[in-house]
Amino acid sequence: MTDTTTKAPAAAGRGPVPLPAAVARLLIAVGAVGTIASTFLSWTWTPDFPGDLTFYGYPAGLQILALVGGALTLLFGLTLWNVKGLRWLNPANATSPVLLTALSAFAVCWFTGIAIAVDLGGLVNLDPGGFVAMAASALPVVGALALPHPAPGTGVRGYLTKPQQPRPGKLSPLAERGIITAGTAIALVAFTYGIGIDNDASETFIGFLLLLVFAAWGLMHTGLVDRFATISAQHKAFASTLAFVAAVVFPFTQSDDHNANVGVNILIFATVALGLNIVVGLTGLLDLGYVAFLGVGAYAAALVSGSEYSRFSGVHFPFWAAALTGMAASLVFGVLIGAPTLRLRGDYLAIVTLGFGEIFRITVNNLDGDSGPNITRGPNGITQIPDLNIFGFNLGEAHDIGGFTLGRFANYLFLMLIVTAIVVLVFTRASDSRIGRSWIAIREDETAATAMGINGFRVKLVAFALGASLAGLAGTVMAHVNYSVNPQPYQFAGAAPPNSAFLLAAVVLGGMGTVSGPLLGASVLYLVPEKLQFLQNYELFAFGIALILLMRFRPEGIIANRRRQLEFHETGQLDVPAQATLSDDPAVTKAGA
Template sequence: MTPTLAGVPDAVARFVPPRAARALVLAGAAASIGSTFLPWTWTSEFPGDLTVTGYPGGNQLITLALGACTLLAGAASLRPSRTRWTPLLRGLALAQFASTWYVLLAIAFELGGLVNWVAGTVVALVAVALPLVGALALPDDDDPERSDGRTFGRPVEIAVLFVLTFAAMLMVGYGLATEHTEQFVGFVLAVGFAAWGLNRGGLLEHVSAMAARNRTATALAALAAAVAFAFVQNDPAHMTLAANVLIFGAVALGLNIVVGLSGLLDLGYVAFLGVGAYVAALVSGSVYSRYTGAPLPFWAAVAIGIAVAIVAGVLIGAPTLRVRGDYLAIVTLGFGEIFRITANNLDGVSGPRLTNGPNGVPGVPDLSIFGYDFGEPHTILGVTLGRFSNYYLLLVAVVAICVFVYARVDRSRIGRAWAAIREDETAASAMGVNGFRYKLLAFALGAALAGLAGTVQAHVTTTVTPDQYKFLATAPPNSAFLLAAVVLGGMGTISGPLLGGALLYVIPEKFEFFDDKQLLLFGLTMILMMRLRPEGIVPDRRHRLEFHEREIAESEGRRTAARPPKAADAGAAT
């Protein structure tokens, strides 16, 4: 039997029978759905306008969605399956409870007291508590027998993957569209506890297995959803944030080659992003550029930016990759600072005039590819795409290229050599793996992906300055946040660094009260992750086995003990 949820009073499970518990879950989920059609306050001063009867708005939509999911999961739990329904229902009920109570308490706190509550507020308070009480009183599920076989046919699995991907895209769009901290906090609470429940219930495991069996379809679904996002969410402020997230994610994916696949700690990686950005800015035709010739086409700027970044990666890697561990980290940290100081000094006074020193290269013009001006709005399929929507779509292509390169290299002979070096470089050398050559290749390829992202970043931000590429700055991208994105998301995976980069970029932007405390948020996040999930949000299978070897062994032991004996075993025992 799986232990009950920590901190749940025994009296809840002792005095509420299972049938009554299921009735509480179903009735409470239905009541919580109904509460969203009632006003939660009488004044529209609270974000989201929660004063309308019969039309949910603001965070009421989150309560409505979670109530529907809880109701469906509660109904589905009446039939036996491989899903562990009790932890799933607890996660969904806890997500709805935490998100709704936070919003209702925020109404009273921010507007000046309980006088701002109305009858619908009390209904919502009670309604969202009923599913939580019922879910906590449910008996724990036995650990079900897992199966790696297909649950559905291949066409159905592909359709499910597309539906889930687009649903995730709409959920992300809702999170970005939240205009106030109160709304975003409620959204984060709901998503966090719901994800916990889905993971404990085994549904995320089923979806991951389904995606692994249909890699091409999963990639196409993610690409289609990313492109559709520009047409669904077309607000300039939100698309600016989305474009910056893609830049950050692409660079984090390149760093994952160095850190996640090869096991090399690079603390100056953001310098390669700066190399690509400076190259693109200098050949873009800006009036502040040292290069006064005709602007080069974008493909040429990309090629030069990647080439210079590779040269920089080889130059830093060749003399330093003989060292390992902390010594390598110190050297790469020095390289990042050398790049920033050099860019500061190439101002025509301290050194040759090339980068304009601390002033950088402002006025980088917008791109124009095949006559498509990225700085001008364009109407496609009836939707007007602004400047940042145009660059967002370009960055989707850049991230797709980075993902393709990463996936192909990871499953190649080179990727296996990197894995061997990461696990034990001495043993890999004894088996004939040329550690220096493969580590140098990792540095070069990681630098190339960062240089590619940098060439686009220069045109998105229109200004390139040395202070943008520090080891630790007040805002990403910087080397510390890039490394944190890889560790937070999951080293050695594709979706992990992208998810980690998105979280580290979006959360500080949305939490207005953390405006000058981003380093505090960064530190707290790392501490919690190392304590609760050291393998990352999207763990690599090898890292998960390393960090949870004991728990997995105990789970397998419980499964073996609970499995009924086979006929042959029973005959032998007789």
């Protein structure tokens, strides 16, 4: 008897595929094309919805995000058809990247449809393009779920389990640098788009987050993120330089100086988080009052920077002297607090540092001339701090450079880029040094490290003092950016950053012990409340939910330190053998040597 079963094109390494799988792939392609086409239609008849989705042939707002999601779905869907030239996007020919990218478009389209109905009063406000987008974006999800199950018997977990990737081929150094350049450019475009979303367009920013989360999740399942991280590590100097150049280019892409202000604040908090990362991430000391060191640096700089409300109003140090004053004051406080307390461990140390943070805030609140000496002006703070003037360049004035007008906050952004580069250099050099390896040894097992001859108290005191001085450096810039300092922000938890809970969450969320982790964590934790104004009354609740989810699904943080990844996962769950993974950690390699 002749077999008349229709066969679909063979996927790489799978042989003939039954018809249902071919239909599933067709659903993915048709749904992705339909999603892309729907973005050129009107989704609602009224321009009252953020982004004005009433135009035909001109995607805007959430339609642009749906277009990107649909394009990613189509691109990864085509990898299942073994399209020549796309195999590198999905080397394992896995289902999960296709499902996750399909979910990115699905989440954006369905969120938009529901948001239009809720904001404008019913589904009647949806134009045909909105219904087409919702229907078309559902097809790739159905198609991905209809494909052969990647791990039969595991349920949903099988679809969301990261597949084992084949060993990547060797690329030329030029090609690897090209990949780093492309990845950096994509990151710059994504960040620029996200920060440029209007604060009143919360719906657009939520759609941006949905697309970003699912698309990044899908890229991680393809192995591209790990491959990019490996290549960047091999060309560390080139990748760091390119990231710095991208940050320099950012102000030239913004027409609103407010966005540059957001960028400045992100860099300030990221710099402070990097200092805290020395204490928490490398040394393993739980510091719950770290924001006080930021306040010490800010107040010290404010007192000597020429403010007429300063107790020393006749003193006006240049910036370099004010920065050194802020760093020195924070370092002294770090030593004074650390010397008697660092013999404590665990929860006891956390309680002492929490107490120090509260004592600092209460003290500067009472130094108002009534409850104590008139030094900080109490709740009123020190105001009218003059803008910085560095080598005749007034950072408070707008400047025209190459046809672009850079406002006040753009000038301070460039200054903070230099400060951040210095802090990153200090962090990396310290972590790779002998004392950095001592910090890691103390974090892993203080008793064993002490038995091996490491002076635990001295090593921890150096970490505490260095972290405090870096926070003080950031505080000197923050005082000038904000024109004033007051006691309100310097508390453990508050309605807005900076606060110790925010800084600690940035380190844990981004990835303890890494350089880029706190930078990413601070960016996310500052940008989300800034764009989602309705979360202001629920910020701590949202932080709690985010940290619970993170601890459940990725306890090592978004950007994982390889050593911590081994601590939280079994060897079989990693993409590389344990021995190879250990060799990627410079601290382990040097310790083994």
